[in-house]
Amino acid sequence: MLDVSRVQKELVEIKRDEKLSGVSIEISEGDLTRMRGTIGGPHGTPYEGGVFIVDIQLPSAYPFEPPKMQFVTKVWHPNISSQNGAICLDILKDQWSPALTLKTALLSLQALLSTPEPDDPQDAVVAQQYLRDYATFMGTARYWTESFAKRGALGIKEKLVKLVEMGFSEDTARVALENCGGDENAALEKLCGG
Amino acid sequence: MHWIKKNTKKAHNTTEQNYPQQRRSDRHEKLKWHAVASWTWDAHDDACGICRMAFDGCCPDCKMPGDDCPLMWGACNHAFHLHCILKWVNSQSPRPQCPMCRRDWKFRAE
Structure with missing residues (x-):
């Protein structure tokens, strides 16, 4: 009981x-x-x-x-x-x-x-990325937080639509967003800068 | 300062003088009395770490605190309701650990 x-x-x-x-x-x-x-x-x-x-x-x-x-x-x-x-x-x-x-x-x-423990993983793919390419891991983790764990904020889709409306191609906009952890302003800067 | 002291002393003396008389007139016999005592477990903590009920209360399976729902100490000196720690120890055989400090659980010899 x-x-x-x-x-x-x-x-x-x-x-x-x-x-x-x-x-x-x-x-x-x-x-x-x-x-x-x-x-x-x-x-x-x-x-x-x-x-x-x-x-x-x-x-x-x-x-x-x-x-x-x-x-x-x-x-x-x-x-x-x-x-x-x-x-x-x-x-x-x-x-x-x-x-x-x-x-x-x-x-x-x-x-x-x-404090992740990559040596005792639940998700082998994520753990491999954490150990081999820490920068990408951080980017993806931030992007997921931005896309799934933020209420009220613009969803990633809306951000993507906004960037596409500004004239960037969907693929480059998505990559820029992912690299900036979903931060639309940083992504825009990146797209404009380079 | 000196004056106050003197005065106090005087007042004190007066009461002492009056006291025996007053006491004689108030004399009465005690016909009945009842004692009130309180008890508490000496557990160095308020509540059982397993059920979170007060040590001076009882575990969730009992209705009355006291001898029927005693406390039990481990060799590590952590106390729990006997019924609570027994449930835990029985669910953890063969090597149960203290819920508080994870040392191997042994009942403290009295």
Whole structure:
């Protein structure tokens, strides 16, 4: 049986300092076993400025078993599947402890965004790129953050349309956007400059 | 300063003189009394790290705190509700670790 009172306490605790911690949780439709976590992309990383949504499922044996977490927002990161958002993180597997909480798990995911472990990858393609061509990795990660993790901002498609309207070809505009991590102004400068 | 001191002393003496008389007239016998005591676990922490309930409360499976829902200490000195740590240890055999410090879990010898 799920320890309901502990889960409720955890939710209150997360709510209490969600502005400070940068992580928050919403329950889906009154079902305590299904939640949505959000993580702010850490500063100084290609994920900065993005808001990443994580699907959380609590097994009935929680907290004696780890919560199941998976990224809903697409992320370009060696330890997160670019296909389905599956996460490779030890505390969500064999290193789980009942003294950990949903909040500490989300904070660990935030820390994982800051410090990728390419030697223990979830996504081999991303990990290879990280190890062999770090600059391209950073560009792609920023581009994905820009395209998938920013709400309110112009989507990448709209930015592309704007650049094409200015007279650049779609292909060169896309490459420029990708190289600038989705920053339309930087892309425009690049297109004009060279 | 000296004057105040003197005065205080005087006042004090007056009360002392009156006291025995007053006390005699207020005398009464105690017919009934009941004692009130409180207890607390000496756990160096407020709440169980597994269920997050207060140590002076009980684990989620129990209704009454106290001897029926005791605390248990590990050799590492971390305490949990007995019922909570047993659930964890049983789910982690053969080599359970302390939920707090990940050292191999051993029940502390009393």
